[in-house]
Amino acid sequence: xxxxxxxxxxxxxxxxxxxxxxxxxxxxxxxxxxxxxxxxxxxxxxxxxxxxxxxxxxxxxxxxxxxxxxxxxxxxxxxxxxxxxxxxxxxxxxxxxxxxxxxxxxxxxxxxxxxxxxxxxxxxxxxxxxxxxxxxxxxxxxxxxxxxxxxxxxxxxxxxxxxxxxxxxxxxxxxxxxxxxxxxxxxxxxxxxxxxxxxxxxxxxxxxxxxxxxxxxxxxxxxxxxxxxxxxxxxxxxxxxxxxxxxxxxxxxxxxxxx
Numbered sequence: 500x501x502x503x504x505x506x507x508x509x510x511x512x513x514x515x516x517x518x519x520x521x522x523x524x525x526x527x528x529x530x531x532x533x534x535x536x537x538x539x540x541x542x543x544x545x546x547x548x549x550x551x552x553x554x555x556x557x558x559x560x561x562x563x564x565x566x567x568x569x570x571x572x573x574x575x576x577x578x579x580x581x582x583x584x585x586x587x588x589x590x591x592x593x594x595x596x597x598x599x600x601x602x603x604x605x606x607x608x609x610x611x612x613x614x615x616x617x618x619x620x621x622x623x624x625x626x627x628x629x630x631x632x633x634x635x636x637x638x639x640x641x642x643x644x645x646x647x648x649x650x651x652x653x654x655x656x657x658x659x660x661x662x663x664x665x666x667x668x669x670x671x672x673x674x675x676x677x678x679x680x681x682x683x684x685x686x687x688x689x690x691x692x693x694x695x696x697x698x699x700x701x702x703x704x705x706x707x708x709x710x711x712x713x714x715x716x717x718x719x720x721x722x723x724x725x726x727x728x729x730x731x732x733x734x735x736x737x738x739x740x741x742x743x744x745x746x747x748x749x750x751x752x753x754x755x756x757x758x
Contacts, residue, residue, distance in 0.1 A: 504711055505530040507566030507588075509557055511542045512647045513733060514678030515572030516741045519722065521704035528717025529707070532566050535747075537728025543575040543614040543640075550575075551582040554590075560750075562587040564723075570703060574617040574676045596706060597674055597699030598626040605632065610667040610694065612639040613676030623676055635670060639663045643679040649739025651683045664690040672697055682740040725750050 506522075508515045512535055522529060534557055536542070542550055554576055558569050568589045571577045577592030594617075601609060611623045615638050618624075624634045642663065645656040664687070667673065672695040675681055681698045688696060708715065726733045730747040737743045 504567050504714075505532060505565045506707065507531075507558070507561035507564075507569035508533045508572050509536065509554065509561070509569060509576060510534075510571075510573045510678060511536050511539065511576070512643075512679070512728075513736045513740060514643065514646075514680075514682075515700075516737050516743055516745075517678055517681045517698070518570070518572045518700040518704055520741065520743065521701055522707060525704050525708035526711050526714040528714035528720045529711050530565075530721045530723075532561055532564050532723045533725065534561055534750075535724070535726040535728060535733055537726055537733065539727065541575075542573055543616040547579050547582060551579045551584065554579065555584040555586055558583070558586045558588065558590055564725075570707065572678050572700065572703070574678065574699075575614050578616055578620045578622060591703075593678070593699050593703050594622050594626075594676075596703040597623060597676060597697070600697045600699055600702045601627060601630075601632070601672060601674065602695075603630065605671050605695070607671035608633040608635050608669065610634075610670035610673040610691075611636045611676050612642075612663065612667070612673065612680065614638065614640055614643060617676050623674060635667055637663050637667060639677065639680070642683070643677050646679040646682050646740050647736050649736050651686065651740065656683070657686065660686055660690060667691065667694075670694050674699070679740070724748065 570591045577594045580592035609632050618636045618638045624636055627634045650656050674697045724745045724747045727750045730749050733747040734745050737745045
């Protein structure tokens with residue numbers, strides 16, 4: 500990649516901040532424009548055609564802001580990456596990296612937790628079963644909503660987590676198939692201490708860094724955080740969930756998308 504590269508990152512909310520944090524370590528010199536689409540209907544609730552149309556427009560907006568490639572730091576969004584319309588720059592999803600993150604030598608069952616669209620789509624289940632793994636999947640809503648709002652220390656979060664995780668006791672590994680969930684990894688680890696936690700964003704970050712080796716020692720570069728929602732809510736959520744301090748900016752009304 501050229502030294503003029505700029506990465507666009509798309510998520511409905513703050514889940515993709517975990518990817519930014521990983522890139523801060525692996526590719527600190529890579530310019531990033533982050534797009535939180537919190538004004539839109541949550542991606543997991545959109546129909547496939549509506550979601551693909553929305554994402555195509557978001558990618559176009561990011562290209563107009565200087566992005567030379569886009570990654571969908573959202574598993575729900577990544578379920579339709581193959582259905583996007585023509586985009587001016589390359590677009591990559593996260594699910595393939597999640598599948599590649601699971602070691603072949605895990606002999607016991609593998610748990611997968613994610614939003615309803617991600618689990619219902621079956622991408623992880625099919626991909627892992629083809630490799631001979633036994634898979635136990637669980638829809639883990641409303642955990643992402645708790646994390647988005649910074650409620651990971653609340654009693655309700657712990658109650659919901661315990662209910663969701665209960666059928667997964669005994670798994671050898673747990674794929675966190677929502678980019679919000681690693682922000683609560685300590686709670687997942689406490690609930691399933693024997694399981695290997697797998698964060699697909701780590702492998703995605705490594706793949707991005709490998710494409711941009713010149714950014715490793717280039718020093719810190721620009722990080723721009725945009726949201727179609729409330730910038731203050733994004734700043735507060737990122738601080739509480741990730742410990743990240745963001746200068747979030749609202750997308751101007753003229754540039755907001757209509758889906």
